[in-house]
Amino acid sequence: MTKIKICGIKDQAVIPTLNQYLPDYVGFVFAKSPRQIKLPQAVALRRQLKPEIKTVAVVTAYDFSLITALVKQEVIQAVQLHCSINAQQLKQLQQLGLQVFQVVKSTWPRLAAADYWMYDAVQPGSGKLADWQQIDHQQHPLILAGGLNSTNVAQAIKQVQPQIVDVSSGVETNGNKDRNKIIDFIRSVRNADQKKYCN
Numbered sequence: 452m453t454k455i456k457i458c459g460i461k462d463q464a465v466i467p468t469l470n471q472y473l474p475d476y477v478g479f480v481f482a483k484s485p486r487q488i489k490l491p492q493a494v495a496l497r498r499q500l501k502p503e504i505k506t507v508a509v510v511t512a513y514d515f516s517l518i519t520a521l522v523k524q525e526v527i528q529a530v531q532l533h534c535s536i537n538a539q540q541l542k543q544l545q546q547l548g549l550q551v552f553q554v555v556k557s558t559w560p561r562l563a564a565a566d567y568w569m570y571d572a573v574q575p576g577s578g579k580l581a582d583w584q585q586i587d588h589q590q591h592p593l594i595l596a597g598g599l600n601s602t603n604v605a606q607a608i609k610q611v612q613p614q615i616v617d618v619s620s621g622v623e624t625n626g627n628k629d630r631n632k633i634i635d636f637i638r639s640v641r642n643a644d645q646k647k648y649c650n
């Protein structure tokens with residue numbers, strides 16, 4: 452089944468919806484962004500989420516002290532890196548028990564040991580589509596992000612066959628997460644999977 456990541460959670464209002472509809476992952480953005488949160492907010496949000504929802508730190512720099520603090524406080528189970536890292540840094544993160552989502556960019560080395568390679572739009576969190584044509588979906592477990600929403604995610608699953616789909620802008624209204632859009636997105640993914648496995 453295609454897993455779902457809802458990214459850019461920054462306030463409590465949406466927690467009951469997440470706990471009811473159970474996406475596989477929720478992302479906390481620590482990078483500079485209108486969705487940015489700090490450690491204390493992340494701790495508070497994590498505590499309200501059901502334990503089966505895994506949480507992901509989204510970062511644009513390899514900040515090992517932040518990541519270690521997040522692990523120590525049991526805030527995250529995964530890290531999403533919008534930056535270049537080397538094999539040693541990857542190993543350090545995995546030794547903390549984290550899954551590593553490595554964003555793919557032509558100028559960054561792709562590490563085979565990363566748990567997932569993530570394809571995103573050039574500007575993450577912008578709601579713009581990633582270039583699906585550049586994706587070699589046979590190569591490695593992958594995450595598709597960038598401009599997904601409830602109306603295009605079924606096509607994305609069919610065409611790209613990612614292990615995880617990621618959404619942020621597509622489940623927002625006026626910059627805030629929107630309960631109905633989250634529900635529609637999750638239903639679209641689950642319907643697409645049913646069609647895939649029943650055909």
Ligand SMILES: O=C(O)c1ccccc1NCC(=O)[C@H](O)[C@H](O)COP(=O)(O)O
Binds near residue numbers: 577
């Ligand atoms: O969401 C942000 O503002 C952000 C800022 C800096 C680095 C990464 C960021 N988001 C990463 C995500 O995982 C988003 O969900 C992904 O880029 C898809 O976003 P969208 O196209 O808005 O669905």
